[in-house]
Amino acid sequence: MKIESVDFFYLSMPEVMDIGDGSQDALLVRIRAGGLEGWGECEASPLTSIASYVCPMSHSACKPLKYSVEGRNINSAEDIKNISNAVHENSFDLLQSDHTLSGIDIALWDILGKKLNEPVYKLLGYKKSYPKLPYASQLFGNEPEETFRKAAKAKADGFKAVKFGWGPFGKKGLANDIAHLLAAREGVGPDAYLMIDAGTAWNNNLALAQERLEHLKKVNSYWLEEPFSNMFLDSYKALSESAPKTDLAAGEGCNNFIQAKLMIQYAGLRFIQIDAGRIGGITIAKQVADLAQQNNITYVNHTFTSHLALSASLQSYAGIEKDIIGEYPVELKSLAQDITLTKIVPDTDGYIHVPEKPGLGIVVDTLALKKYLVDVEIKVNGKQIYYTPDL
Amino acid sequence: MKIESVDFFYLSMPEVMDIGDGSQDALLVRIRAGGLEGWGECEASPLTSIASYVCPMSHSACKPLKYSVEGRNINSAEDIKNISNAVHENSFDLLQSDHTLSGIDIALWDILGKKLNEPVYKLLGYKKSYPKLPYASQLFGNEPEETFRKAAKAKADGFKAVKFGWGPFGKKGLANDIAHLLAAREGVGPDAYLMIDAGTAWNNNLALAQERLEHLKKVNSYWLEEPFSNMFLDSYKALSESAPKTDLAAGEGCNNFIQAKLMIQYAGLRFIQIDAGRIGGITIAKQVADLAQQNNITYVNHTFTSHLALSASLQSYAGIEKDIIGEYPVELKSLAQDITLTKIVPDTDGYIHVPEKPGLGIVVDTLALKKYLVDVEIKVNGKQIYYTPDL
Numbered sequence: 001m002k003i004e005s006v007d008f009f010y011l012s013m014p015e016v017m018d019i020g021d022g023s024q025d026a027l028l029v030r031i032r033a034g035g036l037e038g039w040g041e042c043e044a045s046p047l048t049s050i051a052s053y054v055c056p057m058s059h060s061a062c063k064p065l066k067y068s069v070e071g072r073n074i075n076s077a078e079d080i081k082n083i084s085n086a087v088h089e090n091s092f093d094l095l096q097s098d099h100t101l102s103g104i105d106i107a108l109w110d111i112l113g114k115k116l117n118e119p120v121y122k123l124l125g126y127k128k129s130y131p132k133l134p135y136a137s138q139l140f141g142n143e144p145e146e147t148f149r150k151a152a153k154a155k156a157d158g159f160k161a162v163k164f165g166w167g168p169f170g171k172k173g174l175a176n177d178i179a180h181l182l183a184a185r186e187g188v189g190p191d192a193y194l195m196i197d198a199g200t201a202w203n204n205n206l207a208l209a210q211e212r213l214e215h216l217k218k219v220n221s222y223w224l225e226e227p228f229s230n231m232f233l234d235s236y237k238a239l240s241e242s243a244p245k246t247d248l249a250a251g252e253g254c255n256n257f258i259q260a261k262l263m264i265q266y267a268g269l270r271f272i273q274i275d276a277g278r279i280g281g282i283t284i285a286k287q288v289a290d291l292a293q294q295n296n297i298t299y300v301n302h303t304f305t306s307h308l309a310l311s312a313s314l315q316s317y318a319g320i321e322k323d324i325i326g327e328y329p330v331e332l333k334s335l336a337q338d339i340t341l342t343k344i345v346p347d348t349d350g351y352i353h354v355p356e357k358p359g360l361g362i363v364v365d366t367l368a369l370k371k372y373l374v375d376v377e378i379k380v381n382g383k384q385i386y387y388t389p390d391l
Numbered sequence: 392m393k394i395e396s397v398d399f400f401y402l403s404m405p406e407v408m409d410i411g412d413g414s415q416d417a418l419l420v421r422i423r424a425g426g427l428e429g430w431g432e433c434e435a436s437p438l439t440s441i442a443s444y445v446c447p448m449s450h451s452a453c454k455p456l457k458y459s460v461e462g463r464n465i466n467s468a469e470d471i472k473n474i475s476n477a478v479h480e481n482s483f484d485l486l487q488s489d490h491t492l493s494g495i496d497i498a499l500w501d502i503l504g505k506k507l508n509e510p511v512y513k514l515l516g517y518k519k520s521y522p523k524l525p526y527a528s529q530l531f532g533n534e535p536e537e538t539f540r541k542a543a544k545a546k547a548d549g550f551k552a553v554k555f556g557w558g559p560f561g562k563k564g565l566a567n568d569i570a571h572l573l574a575a576r577e578g579v580g581p582d583a584y585l586m587i588d589a590g591t592a593w594n595n596n597l598a599l600a601q602e603r604l605e606h607l608k609k610v611n612s613y614w615l616e617e618p619f620s621n622m623f624l625d626s627y628k629a630l631s632e633s634a635p636k637t638d639l640a641a642g643e644g645c646n647n648f649i650q651a652k653l654m655i656q657y658a659g660l661r662f663i664q665i666d667a668g669r670i671g672g673i674t675i676a677k678q679v680a681d682l683a684q685q686n687n688i689t690y691v692n693h694t695f696t697s698h699l700a701l702s703a704s705l706q707s708y709a710g711i712e713k714d715i716i717g718e719y720p721v722e723l724k725s726l727a728q729d730i731t732l733t734k735i736v737p738d739t740d741g742y743i744h745v746p747e748k749p750g751l752g753i754v755v756d757t758l759a760l761k762k763y764l765v766d767v768e769i770k771v772n773g774k775q776i777y778y779t780p781d782l
Binding site for chain 1: 623
């Protein structure tokens, strides 16, 4: 079947706050082909990504993404890989391209699954999918008391794993961090997995990260996530070898395979966290999952937006039985909740499951989206090259 | 002085061809403050970069670049570094941001130099600048005969160093590559430096690169540039250790400091090539130049556009006496020629010099640009958030 249309929908909450909550806006991609519809989501700046899709060509290695996508045939997994390769070849000097490709690639897998009547993970070569233990992923409270309340709520909601990240952590001194760590552990109880996400707060400062290690140990944190900016391999490695030993997690900042490969090879990570909406889609995410297995590193999805994005990010490691942990956002803005009619919810044992329906197995609620739709119009030399299409 | 305005100008040739010539369009940045004007150039997709400057905020780490720039004070080098840091902190989830920052940072150095009445390289800490031997940088011909003619012309024009890249090289089989290599050497004569740029043609295929080494040796090539895509450290390293020994050059694809650092540390390079218009501007380029010196790697500017971009890319290593080679584009489209009234031309000994006038020492020809100006209008929810300003 031939790709007939690739449409972008920029959605936003009425007010976007200056906080580390990526669910405040969204960029959905809808691809139509052969009477079917596939949906994807870019975890990226919507306007910038749209511009990278429609911009005029600058030179042979800086083409708009549409050049490598529109009019192509999609009948097999190989066809999607060919589109991914074409984007990398035709747009490698267009920096935004990996983020934009991500949503396109996800939508292509969704539509191919619908055509072949298979869930995406089966098209990726997995025989079956295994349940994942979701960790309730949320921001630290502004004060330790708020962190405690959030932690206690996650416990009451039945979560056996909880992650806190961003907010004030790492930014207001050691004493404040310790207070938040203790509050988090007290709230989730002694038995839950507790993950801590520094959100790159220390940029590249090894000492600042090292002085938190003993306090992370005291609250028995399961991992420390993103102490440093993406790709600061030496600092990650040095921290991974520091005492007391703390398992490190990172990777959400990777926007292509080679970055993830280097993080796996050189950063001393125990967990690699990949967002299919950033790394170039499910195609690249699966390549990273394969590499992580070969290197005995645990793969974890990164997801802080809708359940469409959640399904997309789970596919790449759905069939890896031993990689059991999954990120599960629990304080989504209404926008991110309203994107899908289908929800991925924990079962009675507290585990989540990749949808078994064709494609991503997620029904997008186009009616509900209308109130969040941000109209975008781009004109170049008076000619309209983009206008928000009809939902 | 306070930044009063930051304006972007998208310029383009009437026709942009599907060739590896980055001089077919341009994105200039004009910053006004304290009655002065500074100019910079992004080596990037113009429309996408403009979008990243004006887009609405997505969350705390995905803010438009204007958030970190507009209204700030610029009185010292430290102020520029603070803006650079602010962009990295506020926009690290906005992938395009490094390319957009590049032109802004360059314009900030230009205006600061004008205010302090110093060339930029002195503001960077260099006491004096040293002449660079320019290599005539051009695309391979479509046929070996055309490569020969281009090479002979560069020799006739007095160039002692010539680089060929992109075009058919690496894409049409070994025999064709050999023919182009021989034609290039024949054209430039036995004594000239001859550099060969594969333009990432082999992506990550070590064997394809290795089988060219003996032929590069036969024509006495000074370096092999970008055999692989950016950051494929292992392949670069393996090639650097392959026989016959060939010096490797790369780095133009780096869009931040850490990528350049990893290329310097792990890729086995002899030359690191940095484009100030991509890596985040002169601020980051200078950090890379310092690191290259510490690691005994030769720094080379990457420039394939205007003489504004050329001056910007030369500043970061102007004061490093031993790093003598400089990229010098010789087949610029009229657009890239017309951007500046000032030209950096080889002296009678064949060397080029960084301008000694304040800032970048380059006068932009705003009148000449009008015919290349591409009007861009971006509306979000009916509100105009960008319109091409007056030149």
